[in-house]
Amino acid sequence: MGAMTVREKYDIDRHDERLKTLRLLTKLLAFFYFSYTLVDIYLLPDITLRSLLLRGCVMLPLTFFLFAYYNRPVSIRRKELAAVLVITLSAVVWCAILLGSENERVLSYFYAGLVFLMVLTIVLTPPFEQSLYSSLFVFACLYSSIWFLSGSTSFYVINHLSLGVPVLVLTLMANYRFSAESLRLYLENVSVEQLREELAARNAELERISHIDPLTGLTNRRGLARYADDLQQHPNAQHCIAAILIDVDHFKAFNDFYGHSEGDNCLRDVANAIRDACRPDDVVCRFGGEEFLILRSDNSSHTRHALALAEEIRVKVMELAIPHQPTQEMRVTISVGVCVAALGTDTELSPLIKAADTALYEAKREGRNRVRVNNQPDNDAHHLSTLSVSNINTAL
């Protein structure tokens, strides 16, 4: 399908609204047109038969045809054009009826013909081109017929034109302004809508970016805060939560030895290894400079599962074999602290993370490159229980 013009889009978008107006106006105009049969008969009794025949046999079937055409799946422009054609024809028929009268009253009645001009311009307000051609045609038809009316004189024609010409010009101008204004309003609405959509998309992107660490692509502290809020707002007492805090060992020495840019690469590699080991629903966050935090909440987050994940990540980082000359292992290693707790209605993350941090501190103190657990989120140092790496296998 080729590119759609603004006008075509306007016609499609406004189809239903314009068709509703078109139906209503057609009913109203048909009512006036056919009820004027009585006016014909009252003012000009000599054209009774002519009026009944032409209105009843020509215009009535055409009106039914017009309503049927409105139901067809064609563009609103075509439907408006059909209405314009029928109204134009009704003006011709009206002239033909009045031309059959010998009564002089026809001259004062003929002024009613200007109503057709108003209908084709400001009442129906069809697209300007349709309005222009149809009203010019009706104008020509009226002022051709006027000479053949019974008792018509040039004085009468000029008198009539003094009203007919301004009606034609001014109502056409009104139609033009209305058409242009409707299109302008539509375009304004379209661009406002487009701007709103663009703004919403940009806001969504900003919101997403603001929760992501640019170096590693992991969730940042802001994202973590949102997760903490969600957790407080949707607590589920059945669930457990595991906090796994990871710190790269001797990272200052790494930076000093290999440079900051290599340090960044190392952090990216470690972050990828952590993400690969995690599930899509885990929260994996860059917690600080060379610190990472994993939060996993589900029904089966037992200590042994959390320890297994922590150990898997520790081994994965070892297997990356990122050189780290200044250390005993000669490669980059991590220390990990774990805390698992039941997720109650008033669960807060900070005591949990603090407990994991205490376990991490233990891992560092005991020589690094190991996993430790502390399941006391109240951070009571007396109840600190730590497991050594060898205990993990027992726990599993």
Ligand SMILES: Nc1nc2c(ncn2[C@@H]2O[C@H](COP(=O)(O)OP(=O)(O)OP(=O)(O)O)[C@@H](O)[C@H]2O)c(=O)[nH]1
């Ligand atoms: N390259 C790089 N370095 C960072 C970044 N953020 C923090 N760091 C560095 O990470 C290092 C952390 O050093 P420390 O807190 O002393 O810890 P450490 O040297 O890893 O020692 P331990 O944690 O005790 O094993 C500092 O030198 C920071 O400059 C970062 O985004 N990129």
